[in-house]
Amino acid sequence: MRKVLSLLIILLMITILLIPVNHQTKAATFAVVYYPKYLPADCTTGTTTPGNGTPFAVYFQLKGFIPNTLYALKSVIGPYPSDMTYAISWKNETTNSWADYYTAYTSLLKITTDSSGDWSGWLVAKLKSTALPSGTLLYRVRMRVSPFTDNYYVETLAVGVTSLNMTTQGGWIEGHAYVNGSPAANKVIIVKDGSNNIVGTYLTEDNSVNEGYNPLDVGYFKVATPAGSDYLIEMLDSSDSTILASINNISVTAGAVTSGINIYATVNNSPALDWTGETNYISDGLNPEVGNNLTDFMYRIKYTDADNDAPQSGYPRAHILKDSSEISGSPFSMIEADPADITFSNGKIYNYSTILSSGDYTYFFEAKDANSADATGVSLSSNIGPSVLPIINALSNTGGTITPSGDIAVNYGADQAFTITPEIGYHIADVKVDGVSVGAVSTYIFHNVTTDHTIEATFAINTYTLDVTVVGNGSVTKDPDQQTYDHGTTVTLTATPDTGYHFVSWSGDVPSGHETDNPLTITMDSDKSITATFVINTYIITASADEHGSVTPVNQVVNYGDPVSVTIIPDSGYCLASLIDNCTDVTSLVSGNTYIIPSVKENHTIMATFVINTYTVTITAGYGGSITPYGAVIVCYDGTQAFVITPNQGYHIREVLIDGMSIGAVSSYTFTNVTTNHTIEAFFEINTxxxxxxxxxxxxxxxxxxxxxxxxxxxxxxxxxxxxxx
Structure with missing residues (x-):
């Protein structure tokens, strides 16, 4: 009678424990689905290494763990914490290596959960000793932290197993597994007793490591079972545990090997779909996972068929869903990346690229081989992605900015604000949202963005008026002369006075320091009002006289075109000798004692020069004598002038007339205090x-x-x- 280490056959589904909050936020389950009830205790090389013991296979299933996280699988034999001296070692992923970390009583194997937090698969293990203590075999899953701590694990209930003394209690069934006539590696060999209990398991050799057996014999198996008869042998596909073939009526003798047991399966291997393992496609078949409606999303999958069957026409296919519904045209046939590659047994890559409208999507892949076998693989399940962000295309014309601008990706359902800012000299003319005007607003907010939008800001240059006013007599020309002016336009104002006027200054919206510029240059940056002031020309009339007279007024300020008069006043006994106006003798223009300029058009400098009054003494001498001096004698005012009357020889003075009055036959006469003209006449008679x-x-x-x-x-x-x- 075999010694039973554990009296209870435990439920295979596992007690659910919650991992502490910092590491696990939802319930996680761990189940041992397939396992042998008997473990071969035939290790002869010690307890700290796997030695040469017989391997066995166990199928584990994890669900609800943290996605894409490294965990470690641990086995314990004996009640915790005392009798944990012995455990099993796991077949490692490294060739000719068995996982055995830390102490002899613990064994850890690395596993990584998928994007859903799940993992399942067949693992190969060995006992590390020929003897087992009493107790149960426990399997634990621990989060892969460094160092490992027992605080974070999900643990099965006890799995009841019985140790086999391979000399007295158990033996082996040895043979090869074949699929479609070829040795089949990594197929699960299960031996069941008459009660359908699994009494032994093995994973057929794949040229890696099973210590104590031929590692280069592909498809080889050597499964340990209790001695007995009428055993059923099944070959399972390790990927999905499908039963591929079976044989029965196999007997086992204690300490002996039942050899030559070959099992054959004829199958149409289902193709498999898997991630390509390339950069950006290691853990999924999509790149990128976030984009917008301009992004070219690439779906990429690897198709593998062990039978080297090509995919059925139109396959593989990419199913793309939005809001749980296939989008128009889905599923989409994918295109082979390398048409020249006709080998499907080692994996061939297929692509499908597309542009998607905004929203959140899921996707999965589907494939059939040429024999209509459906593909298997993780890629068949729904995958999240991509997230296609709505795009708001923000545009503006010359004259301002919209911020942000360009193609703006917005999180689905989020708000997005825009600021419209005109440049100096411009204003917002209009803002259109999705082609519809919302007015000349300076801000706009899109709320709950779930689709693409456009926003376009239009700016117009500011236009201004230029009002020019004239004060006085003159005119102003504008260059250019327009009703309105664009911002920044340079305008030249030229002031032209009328005749007799002059330009004084600009006032109003005139640049500081340029009030007297003519022409004036201004830059239009607002409505402007400018006044040009003209005033009539004024002239100074300066009059002066020498010491013998005077003029009045001496100084006058006279407007252009006005008349002006100057009065000349000689001193007593003097008279105007000359009147010079701006170097011109205008003495002849003096009327009476007044000089008049009828229309002043310039400054005048007038100079009056006086001379003493002179009088003419007109002398008349008749025949027969003379008056000395003779002729028209000029005598100054108040002067004295003497005359001598001399008869010729033989003559005598008959009579002398002064101013027509006879004064007799005087021989001389003197005018005194002369203040007027005089005449002197002398008449002579010949002597008889x-x-x-x-x-x-x-x-x-x-x-x-x-x-x-x-x-x-x-x-x-x-x-x-x-x-x-x-």
């Missing part, structure tokens, strides 16, 4: 002489008597004698 003739008797003299003869004349007398006389 008397020839008195006396005639005696007897004759005559002719002329006779008293004969008057002028001075110097000759006088002939005829003297005649009477005939009586001789």
């Amino acid at each position: 002489y008397t020839i008195t003739t006396t005639v005696g008797s007897g004759g005559s003299i002719s002329p006779s008597g008293i004969v008057i003869v002028n001075y110097g004349d000759s006088k002939t007398f005829t003297i005649n004698s009477d005939p009586k006389f001789v």
Whole structure:
């Protein structure tokens, strides 16, 4: 009778324990689905290494653990914490290696959960000793922290097993597994007794490690069982535990090997879909997982068929779902990455790329081989992704900005605000959201964004008016001359005074320091009002005189075109000699004592020069003498002038007239205190002489008597004698 280490056959589904909050936030379960009731205790090399004991296979299943997290599987034999001296060792992933960490009584094997927090699979183990203590075999899953602590684990109930003394109690069934005529590695060999209990397990060799057996014999198995008969042998697919083949009526003798037991299966291997293992595709078949409606999302999967069957036409297919419903056109046929590759047994990559509208998606893959066998693999289950963020396309024209701008990705259902800012000199003309105007707003918020949008800000340049006012007589020209001006336009104002006026200054919206510029340049940056001021020209009339007279007024300020008069006042006894106006003799223009400029158009400098009054003494001398001086003698005012009247020889002064009045036959005359013109006239008479003739008797003299003869004349007398006389 075999010694039973554990009296209870425990439920295979595992008690659910919660991992502490810092490591696990939901219930996790751990089950031992397939395991042998008998463990071969045939290790002969010690307790700290696996030695040469017979391997066995166990199928574990984890659910609800932390996704994509490293855990360690641990085995314990004996009640905790005392009798834990012996345990099992796990077949490691490293060739010719068995996992055995830390102390002899613990064994740990690394496993990593998938994106759902699950893991399942067949593991190979060995006992480390030929003897087992009483107790139960426990399996634990521990989070892979460093160092491991027992505080974080999910533990099965006790799994009841019986040790086999392979000399007295148990023996072996040895043989090979074949699938479709070829040695089949990694197939599960299960031996069941008549009560359908699993009494032994083995995973067929794959040229890796099973110490004590031929590691290069593919498909080889050597399963330990209790001695007995009528055993059923089943070959299972390790990927899904499907029964591929079976044989029965196998007997086992204690301490002996029942050899030559070959099991054959003819199967159409289902193809498998898996992640490609490439960068960005190690743990899923999508890249990227977040994008927008411009993103090219690549779906990528590896198709493997052990029978080297090509996929059925149209497969593999990518199913893309939004809100749990297939999108239009889904599922989509994928395209082989390398059409020249016709080997499907070692994996071939297929792609499908597409652009998606905004929203959250899930996806999975589907495949069939040429024989219509459905594919298996983790990629068949629903996977989350991608998250296609809605895009708000924010545009603006010249004259301002919209912030943020460009293609803005927004988290699904989130709000997104935009700020519209005009540049200096511009204003917001309009804002359109999805093509519809919302007015000239400076901010806009999209709420609960679940679809793509557009926002477009239009700016217009500011336009301004320029109002020019004229004060006085003149005009202003604008260049350019327009009704309105765009912001930043340069305008030149030119002030032109009318005749007789001059430009004074600009006022109003004039740049500081440029009030008298002409022309004036301004830059239009607002409505402007500018006044040009013109004033009439004024001229200074400066009048002066020499010391013998005066002028009035001396100084005058006269507007352009006005008349002006200057009065010339000579001193007593003087008269105006000349009047010079701006170097021009205008004496002839003096009327009376007034000089008039009828229309002033410039400054005038007037100079009056006076001379003393002079008078003319007009001299007239008759025949027979002279007056000295003679002619028109000028005599100054209040002056004295003497004249000498001299008769010629033989003449005498008859009469002298002063101013027409006779003053007698004076030989000189003096004018004194002359204040007017005078005349002096002298009349002369020739001297006459008397020839008195006396005639005696007897004759005559002719002329006779008293004969008057002028001075110097000759006088002939005829003297005649009477005939009586001789």
